[in-house]
Amino acid sequence: xxxxxxxxxxxxxxxxxxxxxxxxxxxxxxxxxxxxxxxxxxxxxxxxxxxxxxxxxxxxxxxxxxxxxxxxxxxxxxxxxxxxxxxxxxxxxxxxxxxxxxxxxxxxxxxxxxxxxxxxxxxxxxxxxxxxxxxxxxxxxxxxxxxxxxxxxxxxxxxxxxxxxxxxxxxxxxxxxxxxxxxxxxxxxxxxxxxxxxxxxxxxxxxxxxxxxxxxxxxxxxxxx
Numbered sequence: 001x002x003x004x005x006x007x008x009x010x011x012x013x014x015x016x017x018x019x020x021x022x023x024x025x026x027x028x029x030x031x032x033x034x035x036x037x038x039x040x041x042x043x044x045x046x047x048x049x050x051x052x053x054x055x056x057x058x059x060x061x062x063x064x065x066x067x068x069x070x071x072x073x074x075x076x077x078x079x080x081x082x083x084x085x086x087x088x089x090x091x092x093x094x095x096x097x098x099x100x101x102x103x104x105x106x107x108x109x110x111x112x113x114x115x116x117x118x119x120x121x122x123x124x125x126x127x128x129x130x131x132x133x134x135x136x137x138x139x140x141x142x143x144x145x146x147x148x149x150x151x152x153x154x155x156x157x158x159x160x161x162x163x164x165x166x167x168x169x170x171x172x173x174x175x176x177x178x179x180x181x182x183x184x185x186x187x188x189x190x191x192x193x194x195x196x197x198x199x200x201x202x203x204x205x206x207x208x209x210x211x212x213x214x215x216x217x218x219x220x221x222x223x224x225x
Contacts, residue, residue: 005128009056012121013042016067017179019117022110023071024078025176031164038179041149048142051135060125068118074180076105084175087187153182154189 017038021027027035042063049059074085152158159166164177166186175183 002130005130008124008128009046009060009130010043012060012125013046013063014039015121016063016118017042017181019114019121020067020071020180022114022117023075024084024110029176030179031177033162034164034178034182037149037153037162038181041146041181041185044142044145044149048139048146050132051139051142054134055129055131057126057129060122060129064118064122064125068115070180071114071118072111074175075107075111078172079105083171084180085184086171087184087191150185150188153186159186 017035018027021030021038030038046056046059046063049062050056053059070085077089078084163182163186164174166174166178166183168190171183171187174186178186
């Protein structure tokens with residue numbers, strides 16, 4: 001019975017990865033090697049939560065909730081703008097929420113199947129939970145592994161030889177071919193772009209000509225009797 005529990009808990013992260021991708025496309029489109037990378041990241045995250053809480057149930061609950069939120073959000077974002085969620089979208093989340101009421105969102109069968117799948121996996125995680133001792137050393141190792149994954153996926157030499165071709169202007173294809181988690185981590189490198197040599201915002205303000213705001217005059221009022 002314990003072996004069955006272990007196998008199920010090892011399969012839950014992969015199932016959540018499949019559900020996350022199924023929100024927007026079939027998992028069969030994602031490259032096999034990219035599937036392995038995505039699953040490993042899910043597995044490491046699950047192991048991290050398990051070692052912190054001492055129970056696989058909490059790992060399944062947290063991962064399931066995060067998968068549901070991210071998957072649904074990515075589905076809606078992709079629906080109305082044609083591109084998935086990108087790292088720099090986090091800074092403009094308030095703007096996105098303010099204009100969300102102006103759009104009409106519809107859900108399809110893939111969305112419903114993904115939600116049902118996540119709920120089933122969540123229940124499996126609760127039923128087949130495994131208790132264990134908290135292992136802070138393993139948790140630290142998992143954190144280092146996740147940080148290393150981010151650095152590795154930000155290395156173009158590595159990604160050029162392992163992932164499908166990625167283009168900054170066709171992110172929907174990158175997320176489809178390489179998976180959400182891998183593509184999102186890969187895009188984090190664009191947040192660390194260094195400023196050009198000699199760039200100084202204060203100097204530019206002093207050198208650029210100051211443009212005073214144009215005076216606006218009220219149009220003449222026409223009084224109709």
